Amino acid sequence: MHHLHYATLKMLFILKIRFLLHGSAGPLTAQLGGAVLLPCFVDRPLPLEELEVDWRRTDSDTIVHLFQGGQSRPESQGDAYRDRAHFFSQEIPKGNFSLLLDGVRTADAGVYECVVYTEQEHHETRVEIQELERLVVTGADEPVYAHAGEDVTLSCSVDTHGNVTELQVKWIKTDDDSDILVLLYDERESRPQSQHDRYSGRAEFFTEEIPKGNFSMKLRKVRTEDIGEFRCEVHSNNDSASTTARIAALGESLEGLVLTCISIFLLSPRNGSMHVVTSGFKTGI
Ligand SMILES: *[C@@H]1O[C@H](CO)[C@@H](O)[C@H](O)[C@H]1NC(C)=O
Ligand SMILES: *[C@@H]1O[C@H](CO)[C@@H](O)[C@H](O)[C@H]1NC(C)=O
Ligand SMILES: *[C@@H]1O[C@H](CO)[C@@H](O)[C@H](O)[C@H]1NC(C)=O
Ligand SMILES: *[C@@H]1O[C@H](CO)[C@@H](O)[C@H](O)[C@H]1NC(C)=O
Numbered sequence: 001m002h003h004l005h006y007a008t009l010k011m012l013f014i015l016k017i018r019f020l021l022h023g024s025a026g027p028l029t030a031q032l033g034g035a036v037l038l039p040c041f042v043d044r045p046l047p048l049e050e051l052e053v054d055w056r057r058t059d060s061d062t063i064v065h066l067f068q069g070g071q072s073r074p075e076s077q078g079d080a081y082r083d084r085a086h087f088f089s090q091e092i093p094k095g096n097f098s099l100l101l102d103g104v105r106t107a108d109a110g111v112y113e114c115v116v117y118t119e120q121e122h123h124e125t126r127v128e129i130q131e132l133e134r135l136v137v138t139g140a141d142e143p144v145y146a147h148a149g150e151d152v153t154l155s156c157s158v159d160t161h162g163n164v165t166e167l168q169v170k171w172i173k174t175d176d177d178s179d180i181l182v183l184l185y186d187e188r189e190s191r192p193q194s195q196h197d198r199y200s201g202r203a204e205f206f207t208e209e210i211p212k213g214n215f216s217m218k219l220r221k222v223r224t225e226d227i228g229e230f231r232c233e234v235h236s237n238n239d240s241a242s243t244t245a246r247i248a249a250l251g252e253s254l255e256g257l258v259l260t261c262i263s264i265f266l267l268s269p270r271n272g273s274m275h276v277v278t279s280g281f282k283t284g285i
């Protein structure tokens, strides 16, 4: 009996006092505007009443989150983390004190410390948010050459670890006096009703490609007025990026195009001679 009692005590002693705290194996990468999991967990459940878990920024000592007296204490969170850092309440009794930080901002980069206190001892683990990833949007380096009446594809691909269907994507025709909305993807759908009349029924996404981050645009029956620059603009909650695409008329040199424009501009007040000059260029092209 005496021996058993001693063994039980010894076991309790071990259970209560010895716990191992685990964190992240390495620095973390987070997506601007996205969410990141900051790991901190022990190898066994700890009695909640005497437990305190203290998450802080090591540089500023700002409290990111606190668990104390058997519950989480959002009122003690620093302003920068209010409503953005959350425990997983069901996980805490299992000894999992990981934190989810959402709406990630540039200022969130840095070192975080999770300190777990019981009555007898405390342990800490650190995790660094090292890299904040921006949206990366790529297009094509070369212009797309087309004859009037042809269909073209303008490239725009998004590289992100976030959910691409949460993005807003705008294709805009840019080289006019004002930007013209060619095509819009918003709230998980293409929104043809918001596009400019000039592109109505002529521009569309490749819907099945969107989940892969491919927001390339198909433009049908190219017109002379389509020649020039388009911008593909991608917005997430907290970040945006863009790429440009060009449509160039097949067979026209840049010089010829510029000269034609200048000639029309200079000669347009003199209605009679304009006809002669532009038709001269046309035969040259
Ligand atoms: C802690 O909880 C989070 C959220 O449920 C989970 O993603 C993570 O894997 C858990 N960690 C451990 C060690 O169980
Ligand atoms: C992206 O979000 C949508 C809806 O919000 C969801 O249905 C889809 O499963 C998510 N995709 C991924 C890869 O998380
Ligand atoms: C995007 O989809 C279009 C149409 O299927 C395809 O031509 C293009 O190669 C795709 N772009 C990328 C980067 O996968
Ligand atoms: C990120 O977005 C959230 C809302 O989604 C906003 O409250 C926060 O101020 C933004 N942060 C930055 C740095 O833009």
Ligand SMILES: *[C@@H]1O[C@H](CO)[C@@H](O)[C@H](O)[C@H]1NC(C)=O
Residues within 6 Å of the ligand: 268, 269, 271
């Ligand atoms: C140029 O000629 C067209 C008819 O060929 C006419 O409609 C237009 O008003 C003229 N413009 C000027 C500026 O004279």
